[in-house]
Amino acid sequence: MFGAIEAGGTKFVCAMGTGPEDVVLSAEIPTTTPEETMAGVATFFAGKKLKRVGIACFGPVDLAGGRIAKTTPKVAWRGFGIQAAVEQALRAKTVLDTDVNGAALGEYLWGAGQGVDPLLYVTVGTGIGGGGVVDGKLLHGLLHPEMGHVRVPRVDAAPGICFAHGDCLEGLASGPAIAARGSDYELAAEYLGMAMQIYTCVLSPRMVLLGGGVMKRPGMLGKVRAAAKRYMAGYAPMPEIRAPKFGQRAGTLGALALAVRG
Numbered sequence: 001m002f003g004a005i006e007a008g009g010t011k012f013v014c015a016m017g018t019g020p021e022d023v024v025l026s027a028e029i030p031t032t033t034p035e036e037t038m039a040g041v042a043t044f045f046a047g048k049k050l051k052r053v054g055i056a057c058f059g060p061v062d063l064a065g066g067r068i069a070k071t072t073p074k075v076a077w078r079g080f081g082i083q084a085a086v087e088q089a090l091r092a093k094t095v096l097d098t099d100v101n102g103a104a105l106g107e108y109l110w111g112a113g114q115g116v117d118p119l120l121y122v123t124v125g126t127g128i129g130g131g132g133v134v135d136g137k138l139l140h141g142l143l144h145p146e147m148g149h150v151r152v153p154r155v156d157a158a159p160g161i162c163f164a165h166g167d168c169l170e171g172l173a174s175g176p177a178i179a180a181r182g183s184d185y186e187l188a189a190e191y192l193g194m195a196m197q198i199y200t201c202v203l204s205p206r207m208v209l210l211g212g213g214v215m216k217r218p219g220m221l222g223k224v225r226a227a228a229k230r231y232m233a234g235y236a237p238m239p240e241i242r243a244p245k246f247g248q249r250a251g252t253l254g255a256l257a258l259a260v261r262g
């Protein structure tokens, strides 16, 4: 049995299983302080024998140090050594990655991008994040991809709401950014289309899975596809851009995928 922890900004979701068909238990624990939240995690897994535990964590994450990065806007969690904390509490080996890299792996192993390589997974919700599988491995390097924070050419003059950059993609096209300027989804689709074209030029994915709350809006996926194609301007092919399979379960199954893959 493998353990899965989706460490999100508002809640932690814990589960166990070996794949999407046999997730046997799951619990939601509110994200408050690290001490309180980790106590909830420990209670959930108490007495369970786990081969490995995957942690799919909100970013940015210092993967080498097993810590949540000091630049996270979630002040109480800055620098928190989540990997060691889970290993101590659960007495199990862990695999730590970003929530979006986890989701990319889950979709690659079991979902809408099964065996497609390179595969990108991008989510547009309260933030924008992206992960990817390249040559069968999750994309890591200096840190991990931070696809939501690329800058895109401006077609309006709003300042944007990213706490670090103002008008990066997340600052312009995440859910709160769209809400901040009168729910202009057409404009958001333009910016997301630009980003898809940028990701395609840089990483040459064979497929992009585009999920998250904003993408659930009827017609949004088609608008982003059309904008991406327009910005590519026939120069190179655009990969298939489609919805991920796991939707709400992407994070939890991503964490499980990290554990199973090891």
Ligand SMILES: [Zn+2]
Pocket (backbone or CB within 6 Å): 148, 149, 162, 163, 164, 165, 166, 168, 169, 170, 171
């Ligand atoms: Zn930003």
